[in-house]
Amino acid sequence: MVTTAVMGAGSWGTAFSIVVADAGNEVRLWGRREELCEVINRTHENPDYLPGIQLPETVVASHDEAEILRDAQVVVLAVPSQQLRENLTRWAPMLRDDAVLVSLMKGVELGTHKRMTEVIAEITGAGPERIAVVTGPNLAKEIARREPAASVVACEDAGVAGFLQKWCHTESFRPYTNTDVIGSELSGATKNVIALAVGVCDGLGYGDNSKASVITRGLAETTRLGVRMGADPMTFAGLAGLGDLVATCSSPLSRNRTFGQKLGEGMSAAQVAEQTRQVAEGAKSCTSIAELASLHGVDMPIVEHVRTLVNDEMTPDELVAALISREAKPEIR
Numbered sequence: 001m002v003t004t005a006v007m008g009a010g011s012w013g014t015a016f017s018i019v020v021a022d023a024g025n026e027v028r029l030w031g032r033r034e035e036l037c038e039v040i041n042r043t044h045e046n047p048d049y050l051p052g053i054q055l056p057e058t059v060v061a062s063h064d065e066a067e068i069l070r071d072a073q074v075v076v077l078a079v080p081s082q083q084l085r086e087n088l089t090r091w092a093p094m095l096r097d098d099a100v101l102v103s104l105m106k107g108v109e110l111g112t113h114k115r116m117t118e119v120i121a122e123i124t125g126a127g128p129e130r131i132a133v134v135t136g137p138n139l140a141k142e143i144a145r146r147e148p149a150a151s152v153v154a155c156e157d158a159g160v161a162g163f164l165q166k167w168c169h170t171e172s173f174r175p176y177t178n179t180d181v182i183g184s185e186l187s188g189a190t191k192n193v194i195a196l197a198v199g200v201c202d203g204l205g206y207g208d209n210s211k212a213s214v215i216t217r218g219l220a221e222t223t224r225l226g227v228r229m230g231a232d233p234m235t236f237a238g239l240a241g242l243g244d245l246v247a248t249c250s251s252p253l254s255r256n257r258t259f260g261q262k263l264g265e266g267m268s269a270a271q272v273a274e275q276t277r278q279v280a281e282g283a284k285s286c287t288s289i290a291e292l293a294s295l296h297g298v299d300m301p302i303v304e305h306v307r308t309l310v311n312d313e314m315t316p317d318e319l320v321a322a323l324i325s326r327e328a329k330p331e332i333r
């Protein structure tokens with residue numbers, strides 16, 4: 001049994017708590033709002049994010065950060081990517097020196113262009129053997145309902161990845177290890193932006209050819225950036241890459257795909273954001289990833305055009321016309 005702190009009682013933090021508890025661990029779940037923690041402990045349900053789903057009694061919620069983090073061997077970080085830095089700066093002094101820090105987040109920080117594991121390393125001083133990522137085709141509601149799914153546990157230290165694999169392996173959740181943290185993490189952040197573009201196709205009423213084209217070319221540009229940054233190209237063909245891309249781009253449950261659909265139907269990004277309390281990471285990470293690509297001299301036309309759409313510099317129809325009319329080129333180079 002591993003004493004585990006999950007920092008963030010939103011959809012994925014709560015759903016992943018079920019996984020870790022099912023795998024036989026003690027789970028303390030940190031929630032930002034005290035009243036929600038009280039409801040979770042009384043009803044064993046998170047009505048705001050996963051209504052109707054019973055949590056195991058071994059998941060205990062609290063608003064008290066010091067109590068949650070005390071003696072935690074594994075600390076899971078599940079707040080929105082753009083909010084990690086401010087929260088982790090507060091939590092860092094409360095962490096055990098040997099705690100393993102696991103990111104569930106799929107975003108790239110605005111301004112610094114850092115991946116979440118880079119932010120974690122910078123703030124806590126932890127080495128790569130203490131920092132990991134869980135990513136893959138893992139829509140929170142389906143995982144919480146214990147529908148079968150596979151995932152990736154990525155850590156540069158294969159031994160730690162193996163330890164975490166056992167820590168979260170259940171009858172319905174099957175994690176694979178990977179030592180390619182860059183590729184695993186970049187896949188998760190970028191697929192959110194590609195899902196926005198697929199959602200735009202939905203909003204414009206386009207069918208499966210358009211969406212398959214965006215998914216496939218989206219994977220090509222993600223791989224291009226990842227390889228330039230030192231990732232293993234095979235990671236993009238795996239669960240973190242293709243797997244998550246397919247799940248997110250095809251699911252009505254995806255917040256990013258749905259956000260894009262509303263953009264395609266004519267709403268502005270500000271109007272869509274106003275309608276939901278849940279995070280659609282791609283709406284922010286489109287900017288940081290587009291800038292990251294530019295810094296690395298990599299062409300990412302879909303990400304770049306989503307950035308212009310989200311920032312109201314282009315309409316959905318103009319986005320499609322601009323992508324289709326780009327200079328013709330070979331598929332593979």
Ligand SMILES: NC(=O)c1ccc[n+]([C@@H]2O[C@H](COP(=O)([O-])OP(=O)(O)OC[C@H]3O[C@@H](n4cnc5c(N)ncnc54)[C@H](O)[C@@H]3O)[C@@H](O)[C@H]2O)c1
Nearest residue numbers: 009010011012013078079083104105106138139140278279
């Ligand atoms: N929902 C999924 O299916 C899913 C699956 C895999 C990965 N993820 C990733 O997990 C991360 C968290 O997503 P989620 O789905 O749990 O989001 P969510 O919107 O459902 O919940 C976000 C949580 O963060 C909290 N929060 C918001 N602002 C905060 C702040 N300033 N400080 C501290 N806490 C704050 C909210 O109260 C909430 O508990 C994202 O990076 C997302 O891409 C989500």
Ligand SMILES: O=P(O)(O)OC[C@H](O)CO
Nearest residue numbers: 136137138139254255256
């Ligand atoms: O709902 P989304 O779009 O944030 O996607 C959720 C997960 O990342 C899917 O793996």
